[in-house]
Amino acid sequence: MPERVNIEELYKAYSRMVYTIAYRIVKNKADAEDITQDVFIKLIQIQDSLRRQNLKTFIYKITVNKSIDRLRNKKMQTVKNEDIKEELPKKKDSNENNIILNLLMEKIDIEQRIPILLSEIGGFSYKEISEILETNIGTIKSRINRGINTLKQMAKEEIDDDVSEN
Amino acid sequence: MMCQRIKLLLYDYTKGELSKIEIDMVKSHLEKCNACRKEMVFLEKIKSSIRQELLEPSDKILYKIKKINFENRLINLPVFFKPLIAFAVLVIFLVGFIYFGNLIKQGKTDKLDKFYQDIYDISVDFNNLS
Structure with a gap:
């Protein structure tokens, strides 16, 4: 008989990553918390059919789908880039550079941002990301590379030259 | 290039x-x-x-998840478990009822004993007076 998955164990292992991904997609703490809760409620509902293999991929798939649904419902895609620009701190020490990079990340198109988040925060390979997003590997690869290049470009404009050289 | x-x-x-x-x-x-x-x-x-930074969801989510998980486990208990649990609850209730009933009864008896003791003491005092 297959081992039953312990939800509290799963919560300890994945809640931070689920919450972070959701937050970086919907850009709102309350919504990200709702999504995190919904993801784990969904896991409770299907607990008996959960298998340990591919569990991580599955959890992220639910997270991304729920985040995109939430975005669609709230029509948050129109979050204004100008607002993000205004939030950029004036001084640029290394910590603030990280803040700037994170804010710039939010300016990246959602189609590119999601695979980048899955790649960096989730640590998934292109193949796993293509399974989560149900898109072919080539598209995922090009979206990530385009996103990263845009981010690099914006970062070079925003951040002092010394950062790129250190 | x-x-x-x-x-x-x-x-x-x-x-x-x-x-x-x-x-x-x-x-x-x-x-x-x-x-x-x-x-x-x-x-x-x-x-x-x-x-760099993984964000921490608030504790209330974990509390809610634990609660829902517990409720879900109760709902999905095997059929033969449900009468067993009902029986266990009934037994606990009965034992509690008998135990606390006895305590109350004991308390009343103790009070009554004290009342009789007081009357006895008073009557002894009266006897000493006379």
Whole structure:
């Protein structure tokens, strides 16, 4: 008989990553918390059919789908880039550079941002990301590379030259 | 020309998503090219800034998840377990009822005993007076 998955164990292992991904997609703490809760409620509902293999991929798939649904419902895609620009701190020490990079990340198109988040925060390979997003590997690869290049470009404009050289 | 090509491969290189030949090519180019090395350092910086901070959801979510999980486990108990649990609850209730009933009864008896004792003491005092 297959081992039953312990939800509290799963919560300890994945809640931070689920919450972070959701937050970086919907850009709102309350919504990200709702999504995190919904993801784990969904896991409770299907607990008996959960298998340990591919569990991580599955959890992220639910997270991304729920985040995109939430975005669609709230029509948050129109979050204004100008607002993000205004939030950029004036001084640029290394910590603030990280803040700037994170804010710039939010300016990246959602189609590119999601695979980048899955790649960096989730640590998934292109193949796993293509399974989560149900898109072919080539598209995922090009979206990530385009996103990263845009981010690099914006970062070079925003951040002092010394950062790129250190 | 070569630098342009290498720059396009850098992210895949950090992900380990290149072929053996491409990995060797990037590696040997990075050893020679200062500009591409800088580009690589910058890319690593960007990657680590994306990864750096995992956010913590509030504790109330864990509390809610635990509650829902517990309720779900109760609902999904095997059929033969439900009468057993009902029986156990009934037994606990009865034992509690008998135990506390006795305590109350005992308390009343103690009070009554004290009342009789007081009357006895008073009557003894009266006898001493006379």
